[in-house]
Amino acid sequence: MLSIQGRQALAKLMLPLFFVLSIGLVMLGLTRRPVVDRLRMDVADALSPAYRLMAAPGSALADLRRDLVGLTALAGENARLRAENAKLRRWYDVAVALANENAQLKANLHWIPDNAPSFVSGHVLRDAGGLYGRSVLLAVGEGHTLLPGDVALDAAGLLGRVTETGDRTVRILLINDEASRIPVMLTASHGNAIMAGDGSPYPRLIYYAQDNRPVEGERVITAEQPAPGGRAHGGFAGMPGGLVVGTVHYLHPGSPVVVPEASLDHPDIIRVFNYMNADHDGPQAPGRVPLTPPMPVAPALPFIPFQKPMRGQG
């Protein structure tokens, strides 16, 4: 046992020691952030049932409030829905006609369809970004096969990408996070750009061609980006092309931003897609000579200078 003086000296040393440890943790966070985030993901993964339990009263209250508000505005809501239904019926006819035409054209072209993507739906458990980050933790259940890089969409458009995976949860970096960089394609000007998050609700467009600037109001979709090394090798999924992101808008002259279609403020139900077709290195071109691996030992050929080619060779 320590003496009273020893214990007092130890007590005085504790606070400086803890300060040193905390500064060490700050340094670890700056240099090895994934290590800390891995630990936090494990804790959040273990606490996910508790999070669901704690959010239950809030979501029940929100449902009740929505029902009550709906009851008060029943007549107006019915009129709005009738008008919307009539409009949607017209769009349904157009969609059916276009689908038939599309099927006919694909049949003529002997189109090979892409693999249907598998997806996992989940509720948002909690915010996982802190003060400056924009990311959420999603409950996807046990036994999922999601990888970092898989895309997350809500009902309207692209929401983000998976950055960390746990046993029951995945962490999704939203497209307006400071660290988010998404390759996008602009549908009207046919240009390419990078959509960079900056913490604001509207991610910026950067690295577009200066002679082909984004046009106000044009639609922004994702550009295909193969997985580095392929899904089987790398453990990081690629980005599929053609997913709806939003529309271009100029907040200030010369600084185009994207107004996202997805609800970034309060995401609730999110689907995480597993697009296998974005993970290949490129199609096998017909007639392309496959690369043969180099032979382990090159056979020594006899060197015969100035030999005339025989007929039929060369």
Add this chain to the structure above:
Amino acid sequence: MVTHRLNPEIHPGIAPRPTLRRRLDMAMRALMPSLFVVVSMVILSADLGLPGQAELSFALATGTVFFWSAHRPASMTAVMTFCIGLIGELLGFGPPGVLLFSLLVMHGVAHLWRYGLSRISFLFAWALLGALSLVLSLFGWAIACIGSLTFLSPVPSLFQMAVTIGVYPTLSALFSWARRTVADPEQA
């Protein structure tokens, strides 16, 4: 330390028997502030739909550590502060180490100046907490900027400071009552 009226001891030297139940009661009362912070951090890390949950979590933790380190250091020792900070670091997703460092600074300052804090009025203590929360929030902002190698907006940090200053009077009133009643180990 703030002097407060204790019950007059009719028979000094005679104390209740230190049974297991009483010792547990005393330990729980001493741990009450730490448990309050940990439970509030766990609850505020869930998706409750409240605006500014991360800021509120920081405000509750720093306010609690500041109050108890100044007014009853035995209920908020350096070890307890460190443990609270570590749990907060594991529950949050902010820049690592910032919350832990902030809590230790709050504890260090409040513990060092506890005699002075007991003599000055509440307003001065509140102003000291505000100044500390400003410095620590800007420290968190600087670390976040260095971590992302970009110039981030300091508005979230200033909002966190405002929440910390705004919450403290309510916390202080609650803890002043708790210090005399439910969190007083002498009343076990």
